[in-house]
Amino acid sequence: MKLTQIAVIVVSSLLLSCTSTVSGNAQTKTQTVKTAPVAKVPALQKAQTASVSALPAQDALNKGSFEQYAASLKQQALDKGYSKTLVNEVFASLKHYKSAVVADKKQPEFTETLDTYLPKRVSKQRIALARKYYKEHQQELESIGQKYGVQPRFIVALWGLESSFGKFMGNYSVPSALATMAYDGRRESFFKSEFFLALDILQQGHVSLADMKGSWAGAMGQSQFMPSAFMSYAQDGDGDGHINIWQSRTDAFASIANYLKTRGWDNSQTWGREVKVPNNFDFSYVIPKGSKDRTQWLQWWAKSERSLAAWQSLGVRTTEGKALPKRDIKAALVMPDDEQGRVYLAYSNYQTLMHWNRSYYFVTSVGYLADLIVAEDKA
Template structure:
């Protein structure tokens, strides 16, 4: 036994170290195609989707170099929701009022939030990305930093093509594979995209009714309640404990509990007294010296859409501006 162990030890010391070379992008694509076949994607779709597939270094660069400079909310909100965007949002709200009202009633979502998400995500459909989605997702899966996520999204994208909602050549999106006017990742499309005009397709690229219905469906299925708004900016007493802030379930308090802790509306008036009190969470996205908000569960739903406090506040701010006369 000792002799065997000594031989094994000698082999482990003397064996040359080697590394497995990474397969080429072309080989990796072939592996993805085989996985897709096993999921039931047809050869016709695979041929069309992957013909001319191209590695996109700019997508990798964008993924690795997310902006590090952090703006304060006082800097960010005017940039994300400038007056010209508010004006445009109001015009589009009026233009699409009939279909927005119908869809809002169907899904239980206030139309102003549908328009606000449309505006913040893609500037009302003007900026949706010009990457072929299959190219972007194949590139980012191959790059490997988040391989499992992007490979799964690639399979979801192929499923969308198999279902016939859009042609492969028309499936365009961001460098990360976010698609259409609502900027859904493919998995979100499969879970939430909706046919808003009854033509049997779910077209979030070119059909505004489908964009509205898909947005409303996402919010509705994620827990939206159109009885309430998203929250409000507030003032807190000096020295309030920072431990009170946060969106953990246990930190939610009813409005009247927050009132007893000295929290008021931003203009100093008391918080509203509702027939049925509502739970709210205190958030300080910058710090206690920056903007402070009490947010309701609808805000938590917006955070499911995008896990950025700033994004959710931009959408909320635009929705409020749309409602203002």
């Protein structure tokens, strides 16, 4: 997921993001952005783009043909001890996806702000479906929420935004997509590692090769986990002995909840709130944008974070102009669109969501949808 570098694939008017948290973290979504005159923002809309060459990168040319590269991977798989039957099955199916290479290199031409992004990402249709599924699966969600200490509305929000409630999970063979990205992509070592983790998942019998589908970058299932995220966080929610985030909604729910719990979720708080700042506000209190990695972003967070009482004394108010809640919690200040855009007080759970996908736009969409599901507004 790089504050302003989180790449997504637009698959429909619902703007489904398919590349999961994959930048060294267990699950890294990436979202491509372009510098706007005022702010760096994700550009998830369908845009007029310059034609993109599908020719292999120079690094790929240096590796020989894809078939030669696949043969090398096959030998490495055998040397690592994977069963010959599995290796033969996977490599007999392996194919090079030119469309994945194009998607990885594609750069949007236009930009947008939260005011244009949110209505598309959190559309009326998506809100209605989120509320519907929240009610339909409430008993199951409450049970999982209590087990992991995560409010069910956030499980549903992530489920809806990642795979449109399990309807759009990607149709690329995950091993082929990962092999393609290792061969043609910019991060061979990362995708090569993910490829072998995908083999681990297959060898453990969690899913069949035919059903192991995902995005062009290898994000899988209803939770859109990369293989590394699957190995770290995925759960057997329904207790059948397999972790199937493709076909088991319960497994997907439990996996999402376990990810949040493991990354420090606090179910006594929400994610944040939109606020107003006074005309003479000192914007040096805001977390800067453009961090090179999560470590730097957390350092900037620490400089911004202070108590709600402190923000109150600095003139920060709710969007209705009322006083902030009198709770003993801390928050940092986030402005995705700089001084001309919306302002948010971000609580500790915001950090967890930024681990899932280090994009202010993505995190805002998750929190916004989660709030709308139950129409709550609390600190």
